[in-house]
Amino acid sequence: MSFxxxxxxxxxxxxxxxxxxxxxxxxxxxxxxxxxxxxxxxLEASVKALKRKIGQSQKKSDQLVLLDSLLGQxxxxxxxxxxSIARKxxxxxxxxxxxxxxxxxxxxxxxxxNNRAQRAQEGLEVFRHFQERNIVLDDDRxxxxxxxxxxxxxxxxxxxxxxxxxxxxxxAFALKGQDSILFALARTxxxxxxxxxxxxxxxxxxxxxxxxxxGRARDTTNLLTAWNTLSVLYSxxxxxKEAKKGRDEIMAIIRARHDYNHLIPLLYNxxxxxxxxxxxxxxxxxxxxxxxxxxxxELDQSFAxxxxxxxxxxxxxxxxxxxxxxxxxxxxxxLALQRPVPYEWLYREALANYHLAKGAYTKALxxxxxxxxxxxxxxxxxxxxxxxxxxxxxxxxxGDTALSYTHYMAYMNHKxxxxxxxxxxxxxxxxxxxxxxxxxxxxxxxxIEIALLDTKNKLKTQWILFGGLGLAASFSIVxxxxxxxxxxxxxxxxxxxxxxxxxxxxxxxxHVSRELHDSVGQKLILLTKEIRKLANGDxxxxxxxxxxxxxxxxRGLYPADLENLGATKAIASMVDEVDAHTxxxxxxxxxxxxxALDKDTSLHLxxxxxxxxxxxxxxxxxxxxxxxxxxxxxxxxxAITDDGKGFDFAEKIRQSTSLGMRTLLERAKIIRSKFRVExxxxxxxxxxLTIPAQNEG
Amino acid sequence: xxDRPNITLVIADDHPMLLKGLYEELxxxxxxxxxxxxxxxxxxxxxxxxRPTLALxxxxxxxxxxxxxxxxxxxxxxxxxxxxxxxHKRLEYVTHAKALHIHGYLLKxxxxxxxxxxxxxxxxxxxxxxxSFGTRALENASQDLKKLYLLxxxxxxxxxxxxxxxxxxxxxxxxxxxxxxxxxHRSNIIAKLALESGTNTLTNWALTNKKTIxxx
Numbered sequence: 001m002s003f004x005x006x007x008x009x010x011x012x013x014x015x016x017x018x019x020x021x022x023x024x025x026x027x028x029x030x031x032x033x034x035x036x037x038x039x040x041x042x043l044e045a046s047v048k049a050l051k052r053k054i055g056q057s058q059k060k061s062d063q064l065v066l067l068d069s070l071l072g073q074x075x076x077x078x079x080x081x082x083x084s085i086a087r088k089x090x091x092x093x094x095x096x097x098x099x100x101x102x103x104x105x106x107x108x109x110x111x112x113x114n115n116r117a118q119r120a121q122e123g124l125e126v127f128r129h130f131q132e133r134n135i136v137l138d139d140d141r142x143x144x145x146x147x148x149x150x151x152x153x154x155x156x157x158x159x160x161x162x163x164x165x166x167x168x169x170x171x172a173f174a175l176k177g178q179d180s181i182l183f184a185l186a187r188t189x190x191x192x193x194x195x196x197x198x199x200x201x202x203x204x205x206x207x208x209x210x211x212x213x214x215g216r217a218r219d220t221t222n223l224l225t226a227w228n229t230l231s232v233l234y235s236x237x238x239x240x241k242e243a244k245k246g247r248d249e250i251m252a253i254i255r256a257r258h259d260y261n262h263l264i265p266l267l268y269n270x271x272x273x274x275x276x277x278x279x280x281x282x283x284x285x286x287x288x289x290x291x292x293x294x295x296x297x298e299l300d301q302s303f304a305x306x307x308x309x310x311x312x313x314x315x316x317x318x319x320x321x322x323x324x325x326x327x328x329x330x331x332x333x334x335l336a337l338q339r340p341v342p343y344e345w346l347y348r349e350a351l352a353n354y355h356l357a358k359g360a361y362t363k364a365l366x367x368x369x370x371x372x373x374x375x376x377x378x379x380x381x382x383x384x385x386x387x388x389x390x391x392x393x394x395x396x397x398x399g400d401t402a403l404s405y406t407h408y409m410a411y412m413n414h415k416x417x418x419x420x421x422x423x424x425x426x427x428x429x430x431x432x433x434x435x436x437x438x439x440x441x442x443x444x445x446x447x448i449e450i451a452l453l454d455t456k457n458k459l460k461t462q463w464i465l466f467g468g469l470g471l472a473a474s475f476s477i478v479x480x481x482x483x484x485x486x487x488x489x490x491x492x493x494x495x496x497x498x499x500x501x502x503x504x505x506x507x508x509x510x511h512v513s514r515e516l517h518d519s520v521g522q523k524l525i526l527l528t529k530e531i532r533k534l535a536n537g538d539x540x541x542x543x544x545x546x547x548x549x550x551x552x553x554x555r556g557l558y559p560a561d562l563e564n565l566g567a568t569k570a571i572a573s574m575v576d577e578v579d580a581h582t583x584x585x586x587x588x589x590x591x592x593x594x595x596a597l598d599k600d601t602s603l604h605l606x607x608x609x610x611x612x613x614x615x616x617x618x619x620x621x622x623x624x625x626x627x628x629x630x631x632x633x634x635x636x637x638x639a640i641t642d643d644g645k646g647f648d649f650a651e652k653i654r655q656s657t658s659l660g661m662r663t664l665l666e667r668a669k670i671i672r673s674k675f676r677v678e679x680x681x682x683x684x685x686x687x688x689l690t691i692p693a694q695n696e697g
Numbered sequence: 698x699x700d701r702p703n704i705t706l707v708i709a710d711d712h713p714m715l716l717k718g719l720y721e722e723l724x725x726x727x728x729x730x731x732x733x734x735x736x737x738x739x740x741x742x743x744x745x746x747x748r749p750t751l752a753l754x755x756x757x758x759x760x761x762x763x764x765x766x767x768x769x770x771x772x773x774x775x776x777x778x779x780x781x782x783x784x785h786k787r788l789e790y791v792t793h794a795k796a797l798h799i800h801g802y803l804l805k806x807x808x809x810x811x812x813x814x815x816x817x818x819x820x821x822x823x824x825x826x827x828x829s830f831g832t833r834a835l836e837n838a839s840q841d842l843k844k845l846y847l848l849x850x851x852x853x854x855x856x857x858x859x860x861x862x863x864x865x866x867x868x869x870x871x872x873x874x875x876x877x878x879x880x881x882h883r884s885n886i887i888a889k890l891a892l893e894s895g896t897n898t899l900t901n902w903a904l905t906n907k908k909t910i911x912x913x
Contacts, residue, residue: 517757521784522712528806529718547806551786564756564764564785565793573789580850585874587851587881624874626881643875 047073047080064092068101075108075116082112083122099137100672100692103146106130110149120156127153138635138674138690140177144170148186155193163193178677181222184213188226195233204233224250224262232269240273247273261300264290268303271310280318287311305335305342309350316350316357328354345374345383352390365394385414498666506603513557521550559606566594567602568629571609575627578613584642588627593636596693604667605638605691611664612640612687620644620685631693638689646679704820707732707747709740709763710755710782715805719753719782722809728816737761744770749777751816755805756783756790767797778819782812791826792846801825845910847889855882860903860910 050070057063067089074080086109093102106126113123127150137143147170154163167190174183187210194203207230214223231246247270254263267290274283291307293299308331315324331350341347348367355364368390375383388411395404528543555561561570572590579586597605609627616625622644630637668675671691679685706728710716716733723730732743738760744752752770754763761769767779780801781794794802800819803812804827811827818825848856858868865883869876883899892898903910 517784518712522714525784525805526714526718529808532806532808544806548786551784560757560785561789564762565789569789569793573787576789576849585851585854585872585878585882586849587878587885588849623872624878643878 060096064096075112078117103142107146107149110153114152114156120153123153124157140173141179144173144177144182160193160197180213180217181219184210200233200237235273240277243273260293264293264303284314287314309346312350313353316353324354345371361394361398499670502666509557513554516554524550562602562606567597568592568594571606582617584622585624590629591631593629596636598694601671604671608664608667611660616642634693636691636693639686641686643684646681646685705729705731705749707743707749707752709734711735711758737766741766741769744775744777745773748775752777753780753782780815791830803827804829844890852882852886856886856910859900860907
């Protein structure tokens with residue numbers, strides 16, 4: 001798996017703003033590079049051609065189709081005015097009553113504004129505008145995606161509290177649409193919002209649940225993201241042991257996958273936690289491993305400076321001066337010459353520690369002051385915290401007791417407040433544990449410490465100080481967002497891929513069926529004809545049975561009935577055939593739907609019914625079954641019901657072996673249908689499908 | 698050999714070997730083949746320009762299917778009679794052909810004498826379907842009984858039980874389905890056979906036609 005070619009790289013700054021009472025975390029994400037397409041010129045040519053076609057097309061419906069495919073091509077780059085084209089497309093789609101298309105494009109536009117253009121505020125406006133329209137559409141998965149993107153807009157715009165109920169709505173839609181992955185994604189993102197709100201207990205609970213869902217769905221990438229977020233959360237709250245446990249599990253999997261691009265930041269996070277636990281040997285070991293891995297030029301080099309500074313600081317703090325000297329020279333001859341110096345605050349911090357260890361106090365003082373000033377200006381409290389510690393130590397050796405004391409006090413203040421915040425968090429964390437009756441024994445151990453705090457009052461005032469946890473947090477968020485964007489893209493790619501696969505297979509089957517029919521079929525017909533003239537019964541029936549076999553194979557590959565008899569009769573005939581060959585009593589009521597479906601949709605519908613009936617015959621143990629197809633307004637309702645033993649659909653879909661069911665779901669997506677399964681262990685199963693009619697009127 | 702000066706034919710099949718074979722057999726028997734087509738569009742064109750007495754058409758053809766050719770030719774008001782020569786050996790196709798008022802339905806592997814017999818019948822204004830379907834039994838049956846072919850396999854199974862005087866409850870028991878399911882099937886059967894609705898109409902009808910029903 002390579003994350004390099006397909007990923008945007010961004011790095012964050014955590015900024016505080018707002019009034020005294022309201023404080024928000026604002027995440028500004030900056031793109032350093034965007035290289036989704038290897039050959040930009042090809043894309044440009046293709047975009048130009050499409051635009052020309054759009055200009056030439058007379059019919060608005062044609063324009064809409066072209067616009068849709070244009071947007072598909074440019075949605076991952078910021079160079080082609082995706083947003084203004086998307087807005088036009090949305091307007092046109094509404095004008096032509098293509099509500100679904102409009103909503104898909106709205107969802108994509110919000111995603112683009114949040115994640116590609118970093119204009120979450122605009123995404124927010126688009127989402128609010130959508131909410132004002134009060135659109136009703138029977139597509140829960142689409143709504144789940146739309147609401148997740150809308151909630152993200154709030155989140156990225158700093159409106160954290162407002163994001164929560166929207167994530168809730170997204171979850172509800174995902175649940176209705178029976179999409180466990182979408183459900184868990186919304187929960188994971190909601191957990192991030194809760195984290196930023198300081199509600200760690202809730203966040204950790206959500207993340208654990210999401211992790212379970214991803215685990216059951218065997219969605220490893222999302223599972224790892226959830227685990228990682230959880231482990232970062234623990235680390236932020238001083239639960240280094242829990243953090244380590246989770247991280248170790250992730251690292252084991254990532255190592256097995258040889259996914260070094262993701263291993264490196266995890267190793268860095270581990271080294272920071274080791275430092276906080278004062279396990280210096282392990283701190284240096286983690287950093288060294290990461291740094292050594294990074295020497296492979298094939299890997300993403302974005303972390304290289306951070307690792308170099310980290311090692312320099314670690315060597316200096318642990319009196320490994322030979323190594324520190326060597327690293328100092330490497331940094332000075334490389335990174336220090338770049339303008340701007342990458343991650344300058346980390347550079348300065350490493351230098352200050354190095355100079356301190358070398359006894360070059362004046363130089364160290366200069367760097368430390370720089371960090372304090374920068375940290376105060378940007379609101380990065382952890383920087384200020386480290387700088388104060390350094391300054392206290394420096395002024396002490398320089399003999400300025402007064403200044404040393406001032407900085408020492410500032411350092412201690414920060415330290416106290418951080419640990420208080422941690423205790424408050426610990427409190428709510430254990431309260432949740434208590435509520436969920438999971439770990440009674442642990443609570444007793446913590447009770448004494450927690451009792452010292454007057455929690456409610458302090459929670460508000462010390463909220464600010466949470467920011468002091470600083471870099472660890474912001475750094476983890478890099479990793480989090482990094483994989484979030486990747487996941488979305490990957491998910492989309494997977495969907496596209498599996499749909500492509502199904503279409504491709506259908507084409508191949510049709511082709512093979514045609515070939516069989518044209519070559520062997522033709523000759524077999526002639527042979528049968530000739531043999532009837534010449535030979536006796538046995539030979540004739542041999543030829544006839546060969547022809548019969550060919551007929552059934554050919555029909556299995558491609559149902560020619562669809563073209564010859566139309567979808568309505570083809571489906572009825574298929575049901576009758578199963579009826580004739582099984583003990584199950586079938587009823588069917590199939591209204592004429594030939595007018596409403598195009599060729600591809602008919603084929604997918606036929607296959608869906610076929611697969612559903614196959615499943616029913618194989619697994620349900622039903623005695624009676626019915627197939628009902630009705631036209632209702634501009635949709636077609638399909639229901640396949642049996643009186644069998646029922647099954648746990650969610651369970652079935654999770655089993656990777658249930659390929660038929662998965663294919664069925666993908667087909668439903670291809671024909672833009674809503675798919676529901678109602679199954680009860682005593683009442684049998686109903687598989688229902690709502691298909692939008694294509695040729696209206 | 699008989700001369701057939703007044704009968705003209707158009708034949709269509711996208712398989713060259715079969716088209717050639719058919720052409721040779723027909724001309725050997727002195728039929729006048731005025732046009733041969735390898736796709737549906739060409740077949741339609743020939744039918745519209747030549748106005749043949751008969752057209753022998755394959756169903757699966759490029760551009761237009763045999764059924765589509767027939768529908769479109771009829772719309773243009775041609776009086777040509779149609780015989781379908783098909784690869785598909787299923788009752789649904791015969792039913793479909795009947796619904797389109799097609800005069801003959803043959804299978805591609807049917808021997809030539811079957812084709813001649815069919816042509817003869819169609820020219821006399823009769824309807825002829827390949828003997829491979831074994832529908833002869835119902836050929837001379839009443840219109841009522843012909844409707845039995847509209848029933849699905851499940852409906853036939855239930856109708857047989859009704860003919861054996863089984864009650865709805867007994868049928869439900871015997872097939873391990875709910876009484877509601879049986880009732881649903883009964884009402885579907887009544888609708889398809891166009892019987893008057895009433896408690897005993899179906900049972901009586903089944904008893905009257907017991908012999909035919911049990912032979913289905």
